[in-house]
Amino acid sequence: MASPTRRRHPARILLTLAVITVAVFGAIFAGTKLSDATWTPKLALDLEGGTQLILAPVAQDESRVTSETISQAIEVIRQRVDSSGVAEAEISSQGGSNIVVALPGRPSEETLDLVRTSAQMEFRPVLTYAAPQPTAAASASPTDGATEPSAEPTKDAPDSASDAEYYLTPAVQAQFDALDCTDPANLTGGQETADDAALVTCDPEGTLKYVLGPVEVEGSRISNASSGLQVSQSGAVTNTWAVNLEFDNAGTREFADVTGRLQGLASPQNQFAIVLDGLVISAPSLDPGVIISDGKAEITGSFTRDSATALANQLKFGALPLSFQVQSEEQISATLGSEQLEKGLIAGLIGLVLVVVYSLFQYRALGLVTVASLMIAAVLTYGVITLLSWTQGYRLSLPGVAGLIVAIGITADSFIVYFERIRDELREGRTLVAAVDRAWERARRTIIASDAVNFIAAIVLYFLAVGSVRGFAFTLGLTTLLDLLIVFTFTHPVMRLIARTRFFGSGHPLSGLDPRRLGAPESTRYVGRGRVVTGRRAEPAAPAGAEPADLDVRTSTLVATPAGAGGTIAERRAAARAAQAGTPVDADADDGPDDRPDDGSTPAARRTEGSES
Structure with a gap:
């Protein structure tokens, strides 16, 4: 025989909920002291306002500015913003070309940079580099009698993208000599150069200037990017922050070809x-024999934790199909404001009050369990939202507030399913303690199924929708x-506790669990192990041989079974001997004679347990 399932005491389960609640609000309290957490959740753009940026595409070829490329750029920007932890941002197209980005509250400078920066990434070979200042050769100009530098290469065809003799034309050399990388105006990036032409540019800090060959690997070949502390060849973790890149299959082959060629050339x-957005963020050299054939590369340099994370986030979602220029940046006010929020909260409060009134009317004192459960749910929901507002x-x-209002009905529905199951069990004659356990076994499956459907719907809506609908x-x-x-x-453990109290257990009329009001058969109740307690009115007289009139008692009757079936072995043996001898049977005897009168029922089918009020 299998041992019964061991159940936890209700008080221990309630203690678990208390620990979870204390942990949530304890974390918020620690955040207010040690970080920038607050006791109120942050509000979205429609309730608080924020910062709006309008981005205009910059392209030499206007045919590249199409609805498809704009849609792709919007998706990349949205992924960048979401990765920075900013929720409820609104990103849309304006006039079919410009992109409007509205960020709630006061976004950080790092988040704004994710929007401003195009993050066009390219891998180009280095042809030459020099100090950032203009060289003496740049002092001559065409107005001084000098001829215009030739833009034509000195040979017919390049041997490779590293062929300096072909790509370093007199015009490119003159541009390189004249470039001043100490001028901040030359460090803004964003310049567009043909993929098959040389690029003259600086590094972001203005410490060097470069002449680079054509693009050999595009940034779109990056499949993943992450930041972390650099690991040395011996496996030790250093204090240097790095950005790790992984290429797709095509990018892996292209990058292996580039590193295979470059490792044999001279410095x-x-x-x-x-190259990121037109500036050289890193220009590592390759030692002889080094070929990166697995498609994994590491960018190192003067990174901090924040700058490495920001760069990884920019590159993780691929390069924008276009370069963009910030056309305007301004603060905007809330589109709905506190008045709409106040109305939404009032609507939620009205719904909550109606649920409470209905619960008290329908379930009387039992409705207080519903009220307490809703209060605990409201407190915990507020705490979790506030915690997520700080950490995530x-x-x-306002749509989020609507979701909270809908949740009132979802939560109340779970209680109604459970309470009605308890009432059904009471109608069948069970005691409240037995009814609570029996009803929970049935209601639990219904509640889980109902909430599972709601949760799946929420997941589908979250991933298919955008903006505030999410x-x-x-x-x-x-x-x-x-x-x-x-x-x-909370709800089930509390029901197990109050079922043991006299007020609820005895079925007080105000408890909401009165069997008579629920339509249960009069003077009938279930006492477990297949037995119900029934009562019969006393008969005024009885013929000889019938049951005595003083049996005005409640008798416990087992479910009827065929004669000779059921009961213990001793009871069946006693019944057999009694049938042969014609003597009464004592169903409670161990295997001996029964001196009680036989009432005609099977020995295992009925026994008298004495008077019971």
Whole structure:
């Protein structure tokens, strides 16, 4: 015989919920002291306002500015913003070409840079480099009698992208000599150069200037990017921050070809430049024999933790199909404001009050369990949203408030399913303690199935929708999970506790669990192990041989079984002997004679347990 399942005491389950609640608010309290956390969640653009940027595409070929490239750019920008932890941003197209980015609140400078920077990434070979200042050769100009430098190469065809004799034309050399990388105006990046032409540019710090060959690997070949501390060849972790890149299959082959060619050249042509938005962010050299054939590269330099993370986020989602220039940047006010938020909260409060009134009317004192459960759910939901607002950048929008209002009905529905199951069990004659356990076994499956459907709907809506609609889906999914937590760790344990009290256990008329009001059969109740307690009115007289009139008692009757079936072995043996001898049977005897009168039922089918009020 299998041992019964051991159940945890209700008080321990309630203690678990208390620990979770304290942990949530304890984390917020620590954040207010040690970080920038607040006791209120951050609000989204429609409730607080924020910063709006308008980006205009910059392209030499206007045919590249199409609805498809704009849509692709919007998706990349949205991924960058989401990766920075900013929620509820609004990104849309304006006039079919410009892109409008609205960020809630006061976004950090790093987040704004993710929007401003085009992050066009290219891998070009280094032809030559020099100090950042203009050289003496740049002092001559055509107005001084000098001839215009020739832009034509000195040979018919290049041997490779590292062929300096072909790409370093007199015009390119003159541009290189005249470039002043100490001038901040030359460090803004964003310049466009043909992929098959040489590029004259600086590094972001203005310490060097370069002449680079054509593009050999495009930034779109990057499949993943991450930041972290650099690991040395011996496996030791250093204090230098680095950005790790992984290429797709085509990029792996192209990068292996480049490193295979460059590692055999003399300096500086054994270097390849990583160009981000027109500036050289790194130009590592390759030692002889070094060929990166696995498609994994590491960018090192003067990175900090924040700058390495920002660069990895920019590169992780690929390069923008176009370069963009910030046309305007301004602060905007809330589109809905506190008035709409106030109306939304009032609507939620009205719904909550109606649920409470209905619960008290329908379930009387039992409705107080619903009220307490809703209060615990509200407190925990507020704490979790506030915690996510601090740790994950979540912002509460008006659609999010709507999701919280809908959650009131979802939570109340779980309680109704459970309470009605308890009432059904009471109608069948069970005691409240037995009814609570029996009803929970049945209601639990229904509650889980219902919340699972709601949660799946929230997930689908979250991933298919954009903008503020995702806020509704997020709060809907969050409150659905919290509903399960509250029902399992608060509502059911509380019901197990109050079922043992006299007020609820005796079926007080105000408890909401009165069997007579629920339509249960009068003076009938279930006492476990297949037995129900029934009562019969006393008969005024009885003929000889019938049951005595003083049996005005409640008798416990087992479910009827065929004669000779059921009961213990001793009872069946006693019944057999009694049938042969024609003597009464004592069903409680071990295997001996029975001196009680036989009432005609099977020995295992009925026994008298004495008077019971």
